[in-house]
Amino acid sequence: MIRHPDAGPQRRAVLASIAAGAVAAVLPARGADQPTRVAAAGLGASLPRADGPLKVSGRAPYAVEHRIEGLVHAVVAQSTVPAGRIATVDLEAARAVPGVVAAYAHGSGLRIAPAEVFSKGGAATENFLPLQDDRVRWNGQHVALVVAEIFEQATEAAALVRIEYEESPAVIDPEATGAGRTPLDQLSVAWGDAQAALDAAPVRVEGAYTTPREYNLPIEPHACIAAWEGDSLTVWEPSQWVAGARSIIADWMGIGVDKVRVVSPFVGGAFGCKVSPHPHVALACAAAREIGRPVKLALTRPQTFTGYGGRPRTHQRLSLGADGDGRLVSIVHEGWNETAIDDVHVEPCNAVTPIMYAVPNLASRHSLAPVNTVNPGWFRAPGENPSAFAIETAMDELAHALGMDPLELRLRNYAEFDQQAKLPWTTRRLREAYAAGAEAFGWSQRSHEPRSMREGRELIGWGMASGTYPVRRSAGDAEVVVKDDGSVEVRSAGIDMGTGTYTILAQAAAEVLTIPVDRIGVLLGDTDLPLAPLAGGSQLANLLVGAVVKAARAARERLLDLAANHPRSPLSGARANDLLLSEGHVRPARNASKGIHVGDLVRALGEGPLVARADTFKPGATEDDRRMTNQTFQRMIAPTDGGVSAHAWSAQFVEVRVDEDFGTVRVRRMVGAFDSGRVYNPRLARSQWMGGMVMGLGQALLEEGQVDPRTGRVMNANLADYLVAVNADVPKITTLSVGVPDFAATALGGKAVGELGIVGVAAAIGNAVFHATGRRVRDLPITLDKLIS
Ligand code: MCN
Ligand code: MOS
Numbered sequence: 001m002i003r004h005p006d007a008g009p010q011r012r013a014v015l016a017s018i019a020a021g022a023v024a025a026v027l028p029a030r031g032a033d034q035p036t037r038v039a040a041a042g043l044g045a046s047l048p049r050a051d052g053p054l055k056v057s058g059r060a061p062y063a064v065e066h067r068i069e070g071l072v073h074a075v076v077a078q079s080t081v082p083a084g085r086i087a088t089v090d091l092e093a094a095r096a097v098p099g100v101v102a103a104y105a106h107g108s109g110l111r112i113a114p115a116e117v118f119s120k121g122g123a124a125t126e127n128f129l130p131l132q133d134d135r136v137r138w139n140g141q142h143v144a145l146v147v148a149e150i151f152e153q154a155t156e157a158a159a160l161v162r163i164e165y166e167e168s169p170a171v172i173d174p175e176a177t178g179a180g181r182t183p184l185d186q187l188s189v190a191w192g193d194a195q196a197a198l199d200a201a202p203v204r205v206e207g208a209y210t211t212p213r214e215y216n217l218p219i220e221p222h223a224c225i226a227a228w229e230g231d232s233l234t235v236w237e238p239s240q241w242v243a244g245a246r247s248i249i250a251d252w253m254g255i256g257v258d259k260v261r262v263v264s265p266f267v268g269g270a271f272g273c274k275v276s277p278h279p280h281v282a283l284a285c286a287a288a289r290e291i292g293r294p295v296k297l298a299l300t301r302p303q304t305f306t307g308y309g310g311r312p313r314t315h316q317r318l319s320l321g322a323d324g325d326g327r328l329v330s331i332v333h334e335g336w337n338e339t340a341i342d343d344v345h346v347e348p349c350n351a352v353t354p355i356m357y358a359v360p361n362l363a364s365r366h367s368l369a370p371v372n373t374v375n376p377g378w379f380r381a382p383g384e385n386p387s388a389f390a391i392e393t394a395m396d397e398l399a400h401a402l403g404m405d406p407l408e409l410r411l412r413n414y415a416e417f418d419q420q421a422k423l424p425w426t427t428r429r430l431r432e433a434y435a436a437g438a439e440a441f442g443w444s445q446r447s448h449e450p451r452s453m454r455e456g457r458e459l460i461g462w463g464m465a466s467g468t469y470p471v472r473r474s475a476g477d478a479e480v481v482v483k484d485d486g487s488v489e490v491r492s493a494g495i496d497m498g499t500g501t502y503t504i505l506a507q508a509a510a511e512v513l514t515i516p517v518d519r520i521g522v523l524l525g526d527t528d529l530p531l532a533p534l535a536g537g538s539q540l541a542n543l544l545v546g547a548v549v550k551a552a553r554a555a556r557e558r559l560l561d562l563a564a565n566h567p568r569s570p571l572s573g574a575r576a577n578d579l580l581l582s583e584g585h586v587r588p589a590r591n592a593s594k595g596i597h598v599g600d601l602v603r604a605l606g607e608g609p610l611v612a613r614a615d616t617f618k619p620g621a622t623e624d625d626r627r628m629t630n631q632t633f634q635r636m637i638a639p640t641d642g643g644v645s646a647h648a649w650s651a652q653f654v655e656v657r658v659d660e661d662f663g664t665v666r667v668r669r670m671v672g673a674f675d676s677g678r679v680y681n682p683r684l685a686r687s688q689w690m691g692g693m694v695m696g697l698g699q700a701l702l703e704e705g706q707v708d709p710r711t712g713r714v715m716n717a718n719l720a721d722y723l724v725a726v727n728a729d730v731p732k733i734t735t736l737s738v739g740v741p742d743f744a745a746t747a748l749g750g751k752a753v754g755e756l757g758i759v760g761v762a763a764a765i766g767n768a769v770f771h772a773t774g775r776r777v778r779d780l781p782i783t784l785d786k787l788i789s
Helices: 009-026 053-054 151-159 194-200 242-253 278-293 299-306 385-404 406-412 430-441 500-512 540-565 598-605 623-629 682-701 761-773 784-788
Strands: 070-078 084-090 100-105 142-148 162-167 189-191 203-211 222-231 233-235 260-263 295-298 314-323 328-338 361-369 458-470 477-482 488-491 518-523 579-582 584-589 611-615 645-657 665-675 734-736
Touching: 070 151, 070 278, 070 299, 084 142, 100 151, 100 278, 142 151, 142 278, 189 682, 194 314, 194 328, 194 361, 203 385, 222 458, 233 278, 242 260, 242 278, 260 477, 278 295, 314 385, 328 385, 385 406, 385 458, 385 761, 406 430, 406 458, 430 458, 430 645, 430 734, 458 761, 477 500, 477 540, 477 598, 488 500, 500 518, 500 540, 518 598, 540 584, 540 598, 540 611, 584 598, 623 784, 645 761, 665 682, 665 761, 682 734, 682 761
Parallel strands: 070 295, 233 260, 328 361, 488 518, 665 734
Antiparallel strands: 070 142, 084 162, 100 142, 189 361, 203 314, 222 233, 222 295, 314 328, 458 645, 477 488, 477 611, 579 584, 645 665
């Protein structure tokens, strides 16, 4: 259990329950129905998800499932116009509902101070502060909050809030005349003379590639509990980064970070939307302070569509020029993404364009298009995803124009180094990915011509695309505790949103300490634990495994040292250098049968559990470096840091069947080959890659946020009308790992996994649809109307 000297009784109880829950995740209480011991399974073992049984049986406590005495329920009301100001608010009817404790609108005195946004060096994803002024910036903006004894009362009362608006003209469609564009010079990339080379190129393709608004839609919606105890605040909030959440919440409430605790042991999916707490969390914290009782606030599913971002609409115009042999001579690229009127969200659509292929001339620019919308946000592979959709579709178009096999075209333009950064790759096993994927798929059997493969009424199409995701790095801490019963506890504030953090950290400690994983408990997701950076940018696995291995090695050194030198050690008098650790025992190297189990050793020493802590900061890191890491992304190290360019790579192959009469597209099989370097847990990495591929399938064929061009209202703000891929849509998926340990990329040789799987999938499907039908769809999703019209 965690010891927390100054915790009040309530906080202590919660800590204990979380500790028990999280430990149970990898350390099941041994009952008759429990599996027998799992062998010490180190990195590389295909263990199942340690938290899986807890999640599927409802025993993993999510943020709003904590039971707290005296809790009240808050429900937000959202604006019904896209722009203007609130002329009058009438809260009387809401206040008259039985059980209502409080009702707030702007001017009701709920105080929320600004938090620094990430673009200015903070962690917040938006500047917007709810209920602090009378302006309406988008349809669906939080404009009132009602708090009641029970949820149903708050819901009814929120519906009775009466607001009159003074509307002003809104910009809703970023393509409409009058919509502005702000170029982002820092994202401009150029070398050679791209336009002249394009004009002179013997073969040219050109197109406009668009993706609609897409929503993250994790199964656990955004829902939190805020509880004050004196001037200290605890927030149960599903989070990808509790340290960042703590810093934002402290800013909002105008208190020090030491007064805030954020708890997030289990997260029911996020895909980018839980990187930072969104404005409703500020409302919960502020209301709890005003009322003096803990407040629970859950956005309804429809409210999540306008309560925070989603991937913005993107638009890219892309031209490729090649010589007659298919060698690229020029790429000209111009893109934009929509963003909020008062806020900035960048979806860098040229993340992949300059690095995927060798090209002597390139010009690429990106702009922002502000509209009256909630600020968009991060969504699995922000930037890389739409960027790969455009370039990988355009490459297919070029292959067709040249009469060349699309895979052959890619090999002909293989980038042997990072042209943008002018640096060598750490590793780039993309050729191997192409080869393995093509072999598994049977690509050599493909007939070149569109509409040349069919079975009955079904046109068959085979398509492929490449993908990539950078290796980002930031530093973190971890603690490894060896207890006197021989069990081990790994402690980190890092989180597991379904990715496998619990499992791989137990594997990391098991490997070093030679103790079975079922004797290793892992505690995650709490700012009281050693702080860790964001589970975003697909960086957490590599850096936390690195920190835990380092801490476990420190624990091992300490154990050997104590065994040799501590007067109460049964091995006292040996030389530490002559001792080794195997099967959980400290043993004299020359007399291995005389070993003592580490639990017995720790007990014999009589000094309590052995605690080893390690971090992955550079030597000489200051307190300020640490502080900054816990409140900004800006300490994240770029993939090109250190004189090498580190990226993960992939090749996607798909088969589609298209009904010739109805235009319905079914994906029949998918093969993804991945270079993620060293894989810590093949089963979980496959699950990640596969999850990305399923999401890519949904993006290609189904997902589309539909915004009413007159009112700015999201018309399909629910899971019945906003379609995502479900089991019936998903075919057989083959995943292949072609990576090798890449120690220039990360300390233990792994590269990015979590977001890689989605990149390139929509292009591969679109390319397959072209091969089946001869119809090129450049605007996602590829719905049947676009194929039969
Ligand atoms: N892994 C591995 N070997 C490696 C690297 C990773 O076996 N060399 C496996 C591990 O099981 C690890 C997982 O892959 O837990 C993801 O590792 P990593 O690529 O480091 O990604 P993060 O842990 O930083 O997770 C974030 C990433 C992002 S940014 C999004 S978005 C996303 C994703 O993970 N959101 C997810 N995958 C998700 N999966 C689920 N179920 N839910 C989400 O919300
Ligand atoms: Mo992932 S979109 O970087 O959280």
